[in-house]
Amino acid sequence: MAHITTSVEYGIHCLLWLSGSGEVSLSSRDLAELQGISPSFLAKIFPKLEKAGIVAASEGVRGGYRLAKPASEITFLDVVDAIEGEKPLFECQNIRTRCAVFDGDAPDWVCEGICGVHGVMLLAEKAMRDVLAKKSLADVGTAFMRKAPQSFGTDVGTWIDDRVKGRKPGRTPKNSGPPG
Amino acid sequence: MAHITTSVEYGIHCLLWLSGSGEVSLSSRDLAELQGISPSFLAKIFPKLEKAGIVAASEGVRGGYRLAKPASEITFLDVVDAIEGEKPLFECQNIRTRCAVFDGDAPDWVCEGICGVHGVMLLAEKAMRDVLAKKSLADVGTAFMRKAPQSFGTDVGTWIDDRVKGRKPGRTPKNSGPPG
């Protein structure tokens, strides 16, 4: 697939949901079901976001995640780096020093400065990261909510309420019948 | 490894050698040995560069590759796309349409325009590609040759001459002794 992975895609979409849910914590299972993605896979992503200080976790029943800071202060680059771990776009293998003419002992003028090819790749990487660093979750989140009708917010609210009630202790989930 | 692969790194370095060798064709084996990289792997890369119109191949003995156009007209982006095949930075899976609230049937306002997350990734990708499109092989090649002393050009010339003579029919390569 691509260099910006599905993990990042999942992570950002989850964070957008969290940015709309205020102080309420949502569990990774809630977020997975809400978006039709794998709960177990999502559970692997959130600890990375927490270590990066993007979300705050609360354990136990009714626990889950909430944003650790305002959505306007979380950039796409923050999320990409948190999940993918600042992998470089290009890993220079210093081919220039291997020239057979040097016979294994490259002269100083060859090693001077960084490799020209590497330099171009670093410029390209920086340009990409600069764009990602300038876009926050709030930028995308508010644009989406402007398109959504009023009813959407309440629909989501009731969906979450129903889900929480459905698993409320005292009323066994078995009563609603397992799928299949 | 990284998204811009070793194949691209090898390809660019080879093209830089070709940009310095004028009308003379160099075989992929020459280029591999000259740079201490795998000949068989390099042989997989060049057909892609040829199909993209970056190099011209000549078959048979003393054949090989030469640039199909001036180094100043070959950009890094040309090479990356030729070898990696214009893979996108990010593959949007349209998570937005999967919201459980929609129950499998996303309303029109959701699908309107491209996904906001995707939009940011496309901007980042474009920024990266713009940088690669603005750098030509000549930019990097001339910078390298400015650092190199006069002797380097002649050293390389004699290395190539020796290599060609060494395999000249009429003088069996066995006479020089196999390595090991």
Place this chain on the structure above:
DNA sequence: AAAAACGAGGATAAAACTAGTCCGCGTTAT
């Protein structure tokens, strides 16, 4: 106290991708 919903993290697995090898084919200069 017990049950159930949480997060954290390890073990495992399938699929895709990357890097690299090997071989046989047709072509061409010597």
Place this chain on the structure above:
DNA sequence: ATAACGCGGACTAGTTTTATCCTCGTTTTT
């Protein structure tokens, strides 16, 4: 005729990605 070429397919090993499952300790509610 030979040997150096490019071309292309089959194949392999290692890594990464995308999961799944299970156990553990934590926390809230009954």
